[in-house]
Amino acid sequence: MTANQRTVNVCQGTGCISAGAEQILSLLKAEVAGLNLSDSVLVRGTGCHGLCQAAPLVAIEPDGILYAKVSPDDITDIARSLLPDGKPVERLFYYDTVIDRPLAIFRDIPFYYKQQRFVLRNLGNIDPDSIDDFVNAGGYGAARKAVTGMTPEEIVEEVKSSGLRGLGGAGFPAGRKWETCRVEMAEQKYVICNADEGDPGAFQDCAVMEGDPHSILEGMIIAGYAVGSDTGYIFVRAEYPRAVARLRTAISQARERGYLGKDVMGTGFDFDIHIFQGAGAFVCGESTALVRSIEGGRGIPKAFPRPRTTEIGLWDKPTLLNNVKTFASIPVVINNGGASFASRGTETCKGTAIFSLAGNVVNTGLVEVPMGTRLREIIYDIGGGILGGRAFKAVQTGGPSGGCMPAELLNLPVDFDSLTEAGSMMGSGGMIVMDQDTCMVDVARYFLDFTRRESCGQCVPCRVGTKQMYDILDGICRKEGRPGDIELLVELGESIAETSLCALGKSAPNPVLTTIRYFRDEYEAHIIEGHCPAGVCSSYQ
Amino acid sequence: MAEQLPEEFVSDILSSHVNSPGQLLPILLDVQHKVGYLPEEGVQTIAEFLGIDVGEIYSVASFYSQFRLTPIGKYHIQVCRGTACHIRGAPRILGELENQTGISEGETSSDMKYTLETVACMGCCALAPAIKVNSNVHGELTTRKADEVMHSLPEEETDDS
Ligand SMILES: Cc1cc2nc3c(=O)[nH]c(=O)nc-3n(C[C@H](O)[C@H](O)[C@H](O)COP(=O)(O)O)c2cc1C
Ligand code: SF4
Ligand code: FES
Numbered sequence: 001m002t003a004n005q006r007t008v009n010v011c012q013g014t015g016c017i018s019a020g021a022e023q024i025l026s027l028l029k030a031e032v033a034g035l036n037l038s039d040s041v042l043v044r045g046t047g048c049h050g051l052c053q054a055a056p057l058v059a060i061e062p063d064g065i066l067y068a069k070v071s072p073d074d075i076t077d078i079a080r081s082l083l084p085d086g087k088p089v090e091r092l093f094y095y096d097t098v099i100d101r102p103l104a105i106f107r108d109i110p111f112y113y114k115q116q117r118f119v120l121r122n123l124g125n126i127d128p129d130s131i132d133d134f135v136n137a138g139g140y141g142a143a144r145k146a147v148t149g150m151t152p153e154e155i156v157e158e159v160k161s162s163g164l165r166g167l168g169g170a171g172f173p174a175g176r177k178w179e180t181c182r183v184e185m186a187e188q189k190y191v192i193c194n195a196d197e198g199d200p201g202a203f204q205d206c207a208v209m210e211g212d213p214h215s216i217l218e219g220m221i222i223a224g225y226a227v228g229s230d231t232g233y234i235f236v237r238a239e240y241p242r243a244v245a246r247l248r249t250a251i252s253q254a255r256e257r258g259y260l261g262k263d264v265m266g267t268g269f270d271f272d273i274h275i276f277q278g279a280g281a282f283v284c285g286e287s288t289a290l291v292r293s294i295e296g297g298r299g300i301p302k303a304f305p306r307p308r309t310t311e312i313g314l315w316d317k318p319t320l321l322n323n324v325k326t327f328a329s330i331p332v333v334i335n336n337g338g339a340s341f342a343s344r345g346t347e348t349c350k351g352t353a354i355f356s357l358a359g360n361v362v363n364t365g366l367v368e369v370p371m372g373t374r375l376r377e378i379i380y381d382i383g384g385g386i387l388g389g390r391a392f393k394a395v396q397t398g399g400p401s402g403g404c405m406p407a408e409l410l411n412l413p414v415d416f417d418s419l420t421e422a423g424s425m426m427g428s429g430g431m432i433v434m435d436q437d438t439c440m441v442d443v444a445r446y447f448l449d450f451t452r453r454e455s456c457g458q459c460v461p462c463r464v465g466t467k468q469m470y471d472i473l474d475g476i477c478r479k480e481g482r483p484g485d486i487e488l489l490v491e492l493g494e495s496i497a498e499t500s501l502c503a504l505g506k507s508a509p510n511p512v513l514t515t516i517r518y519f520r521d522e523y524e525a526h527i528i529e530g531h532c533p534a535g536v537c538s539s540y541q
Numbered sequence: 542m543a544e545q546l547p548e549e550f551v552s553d554i555l556s557s558h559v560n561s562p563g564q565l566l567p568i569l570l571d572v573q574h575k576v577g578y579l580p581e582e583g584v585q586t587i588a589e590f591l592g593i594d595v596g597e598i599y600s601v602a603s604f605y606s607q608f609r610l611t612p613i614g615k616y617h618i619q620v621c622r623g624t625a626c627h628i629r630g631a632p633r634i635l636g637e638l639e640n641q642t643g644i645s646e647g648e649t650s651s652d653m654k655y656t657l658e659t660v661a662c663m664g665c666c667a668l669a670p671a672i673k674v675n676s677n678v679h680g681e682l683t684t685r686k687a688d689e690v691m692h693s694l695p696e697e698e699t700d701d702s
Contacts, residue, residue, distance in 0.1 A: 019668065053667060055680075200623035238607045277566075
C-alpha cells in the first residue's frame with residue numbers, strides 16, 4: 001500500500017446488481033490490474049450507496065467522486081482515470097435535476113448532504129464480506145466496550161437514556177424492553193432479530209443486512225450480554241437470499257475472530273447467532289407468530305391475554321425481539337453514549353428514521369434523516385421531487401398497516417407519533433411516493449388484496465372483514481360501486497380495527513380509511529360521477 | 542435440475558439435519574430449494590425422520606407461500622407485486638409475461654419451460670417494477686424490456702435460484 005492509495009467502492013446491493021454491478025466489479029478489478037494499478041488502487045464491492053436510482057454506482061475515495069449508471073463500456077475510462085495523471089470521467093457524473101447540472105463529488109449532491117447517516121454509517125463504505133473492513137471502521141469496538149467494561153445494568157441504562165425506539169414499526173422504547181427481559185429470572189433466554197421486512201415495497205432492512213451485516217451481529221452481542229442470553233436468531237425474509245449469504249459469511253468470520261461463540265473476546269461470556277429463514281408469510285413479522293414459526297409451526301399470533309415475549313417467548317423462554325435497524329443502532333448508542341444519541345430527533349422520538357424511498361420520485365433509494373424531518377424535505381430536497389415533472393398526489397408510509405397522506409401534509413415533521421396522528425404509521429420504513437396518475441381507490445384495493453391474502457384467518461373480523469372491504473373496493477374499481485359504499489367501508493374498517501386480534505387486522509383498514517379521509521372525492525368520482533380521475537381503472541375507459 | 546430422484550435428494554438433505562424441534566421449516570426450505578418443490582415421497586420421508594404426521598407437515602407447508610407441491614419449470618419467473626412495483630406498472634408487466642408464456646400467475650407450462658408466480662417484494666423497490674428469473678433480478682422494466690429478458694433466456698439454463 002502506498003500513500004496515494006485509492007479505493008473504488010462498487011455497489012453490490014440488490015438494486016445495483018440487478019443493473020449489472022457484479023460484472024462492473026469484476027471488469028474493473030481486471031482493468032485496474034491490467035494497468036498495474038493494483039498496488040495503489042483497491043477495488044472492492046460494498047453495500048448499498050443509497051442512490052439506487054442511478055445504479056450501478058461506483059464511488060472513488062478519498063476523492064469522493066461518484067459515477068452513476070456505469071456500463072461495461074465505461075470501465076476502461078474509469079480505470080484510466082485512476083492513473084497518476086488521470087482525469088475524472090465527466091460523462092458519468094450524477095446529473096442533479098433540481099440544481100440542473102452534473103455533480104462530481106457525492107458530498108455535493110443534495111441527496112447525500114441532506115442526510116445524516118448513523119444506522120447506515122457503513123453502507124457503501126466497507127466490503128460487507130470483510131470483517132477487517134468492519135473492524136477498521138471501528139466495528140466491534142462497542143461490543144468490546146460493553147462486554148469488557150460495562151455491567152448489563154449500565155448498558156440498559158445507556159439504551160434507555162438514548163431514547164431509542166424500536167425501528168420495526170411499533171416504536172416501543174428499546175431500553176424498556178431490554179430492562180424487562182434483563183430482570184427475568186431464567187437459565188435460558190433468547191435474542192431475536194426481526195429481519196422479516198414484511199412491508200412489500202421496503203428494502204431498508206435488506207440493505208443493512210447486505211451492506212453491513214456485522215453491525216447487526218454487534219448489536220445482538222451487546223443485547224445478549226445485557227439481558228443474559230447466550231443464543232441469538234436472525235429471522236430473515238425468504239425473498240432475501242443475498243442477505244442470508246452475507247449474514248452467514250459475517251457470522252462465520254465473527255466466530256473465527258472470537259466475537260461470537262464460547263468465551264466472547266476472552267470474557268467468559270458465551271453468545272452465538274443462528275439464521276432462521278422465513279417461509280413467506282407477512283404475519284410472521286408479528287412477535288408471537290415469528291416465535292411460533294421458529295418453533296416449527298404455523299406462524300399464527302397468540303391470542304390475548306398473553307404474556308409478553310420478554311417473559312415467555314421462544315421455547316417459552318424470555319426473549320428479546322428487535323428489528324434489524326434497532327440492533328444496528330446499538331453500537332452507535334454505546335460508542336457515543338445515550339445522551340449524544342438523544343440529541344437528535346424530536347421530543348418523543350430520538351435518533352434517526354430510515355426510509356426506503358420508492359415510487360414516482362426522482363431519487364429512489366435509501367434515506368436516513370433525523371426524526372422530525374419534514375416529508376417535503378425527504379421527498380423534494382433529498383428525493384428530488386416527482387418523476388417526469390408530474391404533480392405529487394400522495395405519500396404512503398407504513399406499508400399495508402399505514403396510510404396515504406396528501407399534499408397538505410407535506411410539512412408534517414416525520415416521527416412515530418406524527419405519522420400515527422395522520423392516520424398512517426412509521427412502520428419499518430417504507431415510503432412510497434405517488435404521482436397524479438395514481439388512483440387512490442386502486443391503491444386501497446391493492447393493500448386490502450394484500451392483507452386479505454396474508455390474514456392468518458384466526459379471527460373473523462380480519463378474515464371476513466378484509467375480504468368484504470376488498471370486494472367493495474374491487475367493485476368500485478370495476479364500475480360497480482354503489483352509493484353508501486364509502487360509509488360501509490368506514491364502518492367495516494372501524495369494526496375490524498377494534499375487534500381484530502393482532503396488529504395485522506387492527507391496522508389493515510388504515511390504507512382505506514386514510515384514502516377516504518384525504519381523497520374522498522376520488523371515491524365519489526368513481527361511484528357517483530362514473531369516472532376514474534387518474535385513468536387507472538380500465539372499466540371506466 | 543434434479544438428475545437424482547427427488548426422494549434421494551431428500552435423504553441427502555436429511556443427513557445434514559438433526560432431529561430436533563424446530564427443524565421442520567429449515568428442512569422443508571432446504572428441500573424446496575434443492576428440488577424446487579416438496580415431492581410427496583419426500584414429505585413421507587421427512588415425516589418419518591421427524592416422527593410426525595404427514596398431515597402436520599402439509600398443514601405447516603400450506604400456511605407459507607414459499608412452498609410448492611408441484612415441480613417448477615425451467616424458468617422460474619417471479620413478478621414483484623409489492624407496492625413500489627404496483628404503482629410503477631407491475632400489473633402491465635405481469636400481463637405481458639402471461640401473454641409471452643401463455644400461462645397465468647401461479648401456473649407452470651405443460652412443457653415445463655415456465656413457472657410464473659408473483660411475490661410480495663424482493664428488495665429491488667428503488668428500481669421498480671422488478672422481476673426475477675431464476676436467481677437474476679431485472680429492474681426498471683417496461684413491457685418492452687420484459688420481452689427482451691424473455692427472448693434472451695438461454696435454452697439450457699438451469700434453475701439455481
Ligand atoms: C403483521 C405484522 C408484521 C410485522 N412485520 C414486522 C417486520 O417485518 N419487521 C419488524 O421488525 N417488525 C415487524 N412487526 C413488528 C414486530 O411485531 C415487533 O414489534 C418488532 O419486531 C419489534 O422490534 P423493535 O422494537 O425493534 O421495533 C410486525 C408486526 C405485525 C403485527
Ligand atoms: S388479526 Fe388477522 S392476522 Fe391477526 S390473528 Fe386475527 S386473523 Fe390472524
Ligand atoms: S416492491 Fe417490487 S421489489 Fe420491492
